[in-house]
Amino acid sequence: MQNHLVSFIRLLRSHDVRVSPAETLDAMDVAAVLGYAGRERLRDGLASALAKTPAEEAVFQHCFERFFDRELADFASTREEREAPREEQDPALEPGPGAKPEATGRASPDDSLLDAVAAEDAGLQALLDSALLRQLRDNDRTALNLAMGEAAAGVGLSQIQMFTQKGQYLRRMLDAMGEEQVRRAIADLERRQSPALEPLKRYRDILREQVRDYVARQYLLQAEGDNARFMDGILSTTRLSNLEHRYLQRVQELVRRMARKLAERHARKRRVFRRGRLDMGKTLRRGIANDGVMFNTYWRRVRKDKPQLLAICDVSGSVAAYAKFLLLFLYSLQDVLPRVRSFAFSSHLGEVSELFTQHPVEKAIELVNWRYGGATDYGSSLQDFAKLALDDINSNTTVIILGDARNNNGEPRLDILRSIYQRSRRVIWLNPESRRAWGTGDSEMLRYQSACHFAAECNNLVQLERVVDQLLKLNR
Template identity: 60%
Template sequence: MQSSLLRFIEILRSHALPVSPAETLDAAAAMEVVGYSDRNTLRNALALTLAKSDREEHTFFYCFDQFFDQQAADFSTETEDATSEAGDAGGEASEAAAYDGPDAAGNGAGQAAAGGSASDAAELAAAADSSPSLQQLLDGELLPALLENERGTLSTAMRRAGQDAGLSKIRLFTQKGQYTRRILDSLGENLIRDAVIELERADSAAIDTLRRYRDVLREQVRDFVEQQYLMNAEGHNSAFMEDILSKTRLSNIDRRHRDRVQEQVRRMARRLASRHSARRRPVKRGQLNMGKTLRGGMAHDGILFKTHWRSRKRDKAQLLALCDVSGSVAAYASFLLMFLYSLQDVLPRTRSFAFSSHLGEISDLFRDEPLERAIELANWRYGGATDYGSSFRDFSQLALDDINRNTSVIILGDARNNRGNPELEIMQSIYQRSKQVIWLNPESRRAWGTGDSEMLRYQTACHYCAPCSNLQQLERVVDQLLKSLR
């Protein structure tokens, strides 16, 4: 059970559920206390030691059911095989006496199956006189277990062969055939192949029987590898897929992956929020507030038990986000807004603006509507052909006077202005008034300034410009933004 626990923890980690060495020791101690007889008690005890949130608890229960149900199935087949031998003699006599009526047909079918395996064994034993490979098979454990349908013996043998073959490392569906062949070779299926060749040369009537049991073995091994693939590879494949999506251009992500990417954005936002959350500390340095300290000591006959320090009042920072929602960059704007509004516990007061040919504030949409619905309405209201000059003129009327030295402005767009007036003077005014201006461009740096791109001119009025076309780059930029706003 200790080895099973370690395998189970590996699967939890592959499903993005962090388990530390200390938590592993706690889980082992919990297993020793509650025992293994009651499945629900074991499930709840491990959940208390390994799951630390509702999301992790959901992942834990899913992995527990997948892993321990299979372990229980293997254990039950071994138990059935062990008890069936002890009850064969008495069971056959009692069944013969009990089923004399209408159920006799079903009992006869069971006896026919038992007789079938017995006749197959006799047929193969007779053919073994002319086949040394077949005789070797009959003297071993594999073929007798197939003839007697000893599921526990076969399951144990497959598990051991799977461990020797490193089946727990299976990650891709294309590896299933490779591991199936390794396990079959470890079980001794090559002896069955040799015996089939010998029986073919001898033109033996037992060849069809041996082929049938060979096919049964192959099918059982394929099913075993399939179960292990589903259990071991799912978490790794999910992590692999997320890594690919984080490096894929947001405009190229297919609609069927949109939900997965949105969940990935939320997870990134939680990670950044945890990293940059405010840590409150009492002020123990600076200038002593003498008046407040003396007044506090009056209740103690002037003894200054508690000192008070002057704290500098800091003006609250604000963030203004301007997002181009025209057709070419709408996808990027959607994910940036999703990122920013998933960080409301960490970010300062945020005002959002959407633009294409004209600009408008959409902060109220995020207050009144769910996040996805607000982004959809913003795209619908302000989408269209791009005119940065007109949009900047609208912005100067709406919010230019609100910008001060505590304001950070983040602009997302490709700076392609369709040969219009770029209104560079307004951008320079934003630059002079604000704490920082950050421009995120979905295009690579090589495309800046080509065609109708005004990016090189706008770059002169920005504190920081960077290409931002995928989630990985977006997370890096937002991380730097949060550091600067501390």
């Protein structure tokens, strides 16, 4: 059962539930104390040890119900027998020593025919006396389901990741359960055209059907998290302009998850000073050694610096998708990043910061694209930016420009960008085009690059995350 619990924890990790080695040991202790007889009690105990947030608890409940499924596979030979009402049984309640297996004790014409032929066929009689055939003929659901579970553990079914592996695991499980002996007997009966052929085939088909269903359920259970991570990896490295509309919601959630990870990594830590606000918690803890007398006082104060971030985004048709996700990334990091002011442009530029205070991020981005979409004019847009915000730029200002630098052969106004470069702490240019395309056609990127502290190709979420990560490191 410890191996079973380790497999369950591996399943949780594949669904992005963070479980440390220490928490795994805690779960082992919980299971040892509570036992496996009470399903609900075990579920609540493991949840208290493994789930740390409401979101993780929801994932835990979903995985627990599917992993510790109480429904037993039915190996009855007819649909009527399978659909007949049956008392519920909890597989967690394992039969004790000496307990009799669940069996129907049915006697069908097929069984009578098999017994008649086996009376004159020693090989067939040996097969019918085997544990597998006895359990199939009696529909011993408990023993057969335990055998399937043992076979699955023996062949490592919990490692299944791709649907193309289902056939391989099906064959390995059947061999582990002894189905190869049944196949050989069927081949021999078919060669001799024995009347016992069809009844034995029926039992073989029932076994294969149930094992096939078991493998399919385990694939859906085990591979769900791995497939989701595989899909996230593909979406993270796909050009944002090539993403299909049906994936946008998933990509937006992926951006938020990346933002939460960066926020945890770069969260600001309080610095300790000799004066300021009293750190009562630390003062009381250090006074425990002195019977609570606060001989030493400790103070804390947050260093107050006010850096600002100016994001200038080209929202023309060719770059709008990239601007959307950059803004989504930046506004998902408000607890970590300095104050963000956003500007959008195509033929003219305007500040859109107020839209992000009045509306949710997704709605605000839609309004930005609607107001400022159109043909691109970098020169005119830089002139508008100089009027709006050039005087606000100082040595604590970081300017991020997102655009392909294609100016439709207009005046680039490089002098304004150089003025921004001289005033700011850093200027970062993110270009969704390949570096090989910079400076070709109407691209002014090579000229603009000379007035930037850093310029990079950025057209997918992995590159965007890397750039934002570096930005956060510089602002710590």
